[in-house]
Amino acid sequence: MLIPAFRPGPELPKLLDAIRRGVFEALIVVDDGSGTEYLPIFDQLPARVLRHEKNLGKGAALRTGIAYAMTHHPGCGVVTADADGQHHPEDIERVAQSLERQPGALVLGARTFEGDVPGRSRIGNHLARGVFRLLMGQTLRDTQTGLRGIPAALLAELAAMTSAGYEFEVDMLTAAKHRSIPMVEEPIRTIYEPGNPTSHFHPLKDSMKIGFVLARFTMLSLGTAALDNVIFSFAIREGAAAGVAQILARAVAVCVNYPLARRAVFLSKESTLGRYLTLVAASALASFQAMEWLRHAFGLGVLEAKIAAESALFIVNFLVQRDWVFVRRRHETATDWDRYYRSPAPTARLTRRYTSRVLIDALRRFGGKIDRLAELGGANSCFLDKIRSEISPGEYHVIDTNAYGLSLLGGRGVVPHEQSCLDLRLDLKADAVFSIGLIEHFDRAGTRTAVESHFALIKPGGCAIISFPTATWLYRAARWIAESAGVWQFPDERPLERSEVEAAARAFGRVEFEKILWPIVFTQRLMVFRKNS
Numbered sequence: 421m422l423i424p425a426f427r428p429g430p431e432l433p434k435l436l437d438a439i440r441r442g443v444f445e446a447l448i449v450v451d452d453g454s455g456t457e458y459l460p461i462f463d464q465l466p467a468r469v470l471r472h473e474k475n476l477g478k479g480a481a482l483r484t485g486i487a488y489a490m491t492h493h494p495g496c497g498v499v500t501a502d503a504d505g506q507h508h509p510e511d512i513e514r515v516a517q518s519l520e521r522q523p524g525a526l527v528l529g530a531r532t533f534e535g536d537v538p539g540r541s542r543i544g545n546h547l548a549r550g551v552f553r554l555l556m557g558q559t560l561r562d563t564q565t566g567l568r569g570i571p572a573a574l575l576a577e578l579a580a581m582t583s584a585g586y587e588f589e590v591d592m593l594t595a596a597k598h599r600s601i602p603m604v605e606e607p608i609r610t611i612y613e614p615g616n617p618t619s620h621f622h623p624l625k626d627s628m629k630i631g632f633v634l635a636r637f638t639m640l641s642l643g644t645a646a647l648d649n650v651i652f653s654f655a656i657r658e659g660a661a662a663g664v665a666q667i668l669a670r671a672v673a674v675c676v677n678y679p680l681a682r683r684a685v686f687l688s689k690e691s692t693l694g695r696y697l698t699l700v701a702a703s704a705l706a707s708f709q710a711m712e713w714l715r716h717a718f719g720l721g722v723l724e725a726k727i728a729a730e731s732a733l734f735i736v737n738f739l740v741q742r743d744w745v746f747v748r749r750r751h752e753t754a755t756d757w758d759r760y761y762r763s764p765a766p767t768a769r770l771t772r773r774y775t776s777r778v779l780i781d782a783l784r785r786f787g788g789k790i791d792r793l794a795e796l797g798g799a800n801s802c803f804l805d806k807i808r809s810e811i812s813p814g815e816y817h818v819i820d821t822n823a824y825g826l827s828l829l830g831g832r833g834v835v836p837h838e839q840s841c842l843d844l845r846l847d848l849k850a851d852a853v854f855s856i857g858l859i860e861h862f863d864r865a866g867t868r869t870a871v872e873s874h875f876a877l878i879k880p881g882g883c884a885i886i887s888f889p890t891a892t893w894l895y896r897a898a899r900w901i902a903e904s905a906g907v908w909q910f911p912d913e914r915p916l917e918r919s920e921v922e923a924a925a926r927a928f929g930r931v932e933f934e935k936i937l938w939p940i941v942f943t944q945r946l947m948v949f950r951k952n953s
Contacts, residue, residue, distance in 0.1 A: 421512070422489060422500045424481030426452040428461055431505030436465055438509040443516060445493055449503075450481040479581070479588025486570075487579045495572055497523060502566035511608035512567060518606050519569030526574065526596045528560065529567030530605040561605055563593060574601055598746050640680050641738070645730060648673040653723055662722055663708060670704050682746060695745045703737055755861060755910045757822045761800045768802075771940040775856060776806045778937060778946060779885065783811055786932055786948050787852040787883045791815065794850040794877045796841050796870070797858035799825025804832060817848060819877075841873040842866055853877045854885035857944070861912050864920065871924035880953045884929065890936065890945040891915035898941045918945060925949050 421444040425432055436447060447467035451458070453475035462469050470484055482500060489498050499516045501507045511529055518527045566589070570578070574596060583591045596603055648669045655665035678696055710729035714720050720728065783790065793813035795801055799820035808816065819837045820826055826836045839845060841858065859870040874884040889895055895915055902908040922931060925947075933948040 421446070421516070422448045422450070422482065422485040422498050423467075423503050424450045424452055424478050424485065424500075425454065425462075425503035426475055426478075426481075427454045427458055428503040429505070430461075432503045433461065433464055435501070435503075435505060435507070435509060436467055439512065440509075443513050444499070445496055446489070448485045448488060450485045452476060452478070452481040477584035477588075479591075480584040482588060483579055483581065483584075486575050490575050490579060497572050498570045498575060500566060500568045500570065506610075507567045508609050511606075515567055515569045515606050515608070518604065519571065522602075522604060524571055524573065525569075525602045525604045526571060526592070527569030528562060528603060528605050529565050529608040530560070530562040531565060531608060531610040560593070560603065564589060565608075567608060568592070569606075571601065574599065598742075640677065641734065644673050644677040645727075647676060648730075649723065649727065652726060656722060662711070666704060666708050666711075666726075670700060674700055681741065692745050696741075699737070699740050699745055703733060707733055754912050757799070758824045760909055761822070761825045761828065771942075772802045774939050775887070775937065775944070776803050778935065779803060779854065779856065779887075780806060780810050782885050782933065782946065782948050783807070783852060783854070783883070786885075786950070787811075790851045792848060792850040793817070794819060794848055794853040796820075796853060796855040796874065796877070798855075800828040801834075803856070804829070804834065808833065813851075817846075817850065819844070819846065841870045844873045844876055846877060848877050849879040850877050850882060851879065852883040852885070854887075856887045857889070857913075859886060859921070860888045860914055860916050861910070867916065867920065868924040871921060872928065874949075875925070875928035875951050878951050880951055882951045884925075884949040884951060885946065886921065886925075886949070887937070887944045887946040888921060889913060889915040890918065890943055892936070892938075892943045894938065894941060895943045916945075918947075921945075921947060928952060 421439065423432070423435075432449075436449075439447070447465075449462065449465055449467045449469050451462050451469055451471045453472045454462070462471075468488075470488055472481065472484070485500075486498060489496060497519045499512060499519065501512050507529065515527050515529050519525070568589075570592070574592075577595050577599070578588075578592055581588065581591055581595075593603065595601075651672050652665045652669035655668050656662070660668070674697075678693065682692065682696075707726070707729045710732065711722070711725040714725040714728055715722060718725075783793075787793075790811055791814040793807070793811070793815070794817040795803070796819050798804070798818040799822040801818055804816065804818075807813070815835060816833065817835045817837060818826065818829060819839050819841065821838060821840045823838060826838055829836055837846060841855075842862070853874050855870075855874065859867045862870055871886065874886060878884060899908065918934070925931075929949040929951040931947060932950050935946050937944045937946060
């Protein structure tokens, strides 16, 4: 737990005394130049006290505490709180617990700002929240909260920042946004002393700082546009064609804009030059086409047409840079199935409808009379209702390791089994078994075991239906687009060759039917096997 403090009142020792021992590995307080008259308050604190000789600002105090925490408590997340009594001890502990449950997220203690809230705090929060939503594309209820659970993965970047005042907390949100670190809001009480005497937040000055932080893109864009247009005008006067002048101006502007946008605006430290140049090329082409259209349609001069075209593209360029160019892709190694079950892809409804139709047709043709049916990897099964209405199996068993997904099947007439297909302990003797999009989430040995598990669940002569992604040109193109856009949810999925699956099943059964499911775009190969007698 980290608290920055400047000339604190009696609320600070009361707060630390109320924090239950054992909740935090360490308590750290940074005395941000409060002066010798405040030493008695700091000396009585049950915490490690770090000191600034003079007041450097809240952001500087937080950075000092974060650097200390990283050195002496490596691997720990940090919960920050204010020293002025605005945070209830129970809320602080709840934010800590939320960070412990979600160690990869930035947890924000979100105040409601209802009731008797000082006007300067209400105005400052509304201003910062609105500008952040406009420029960062994310709605947060409380952008200025000092109660935060900071994941260990974000600490090094925060410690290296230069912002020293209240704007540091907005820079923290910006860094999390562009590192694809999810921001989770935990509701907390809104507590203010009468008149809010211990707060050092100045609504006009500090809100202007916050607004300046979030307006850096606009200022950089205007400066780059001025440079671009000066070079463009000079090239036109020297007799260059509009297209040549456009390329020359844009090349010089890129050399200035990219490093400043990457480091000063979007706080990105990874190389994103490939995505940036892709945007530059696309934007330049669109700008040139629009410029030529404006010249011919409205008789504008070449410079006027260029300024008008690029002004129209300003918001588009910002949105693409914010949400694609300077966003660090999250490098998960395994699929987050809880997240997938909570928010499936928007296109899933259409693809599932087609897959359901193909699956039911295969069950009818090759399954015969199905009294007992098993679905491997079927947590929160999207095929259940359709199968029960059209196939009507006597028993429907679902085998999966995801407890949350299995809980969503409650009351739907299935028999759930929380087991792994890699360590199966069932003897169902089912008439048919199927899996859609399961066996591709393992290495080669795991895939072989998963295929074998299908046959272990069915009786001799039973039907096994297995569907898996296959590396067609359409699959490769669609996956590349999804990964580039940052919406791909299956990092451990590997498209399989038919031969790998057929070889794993050869000792147990024979192929009776197969089909590539092209309409679902991320193409799957569906294979139907008959278990040997």
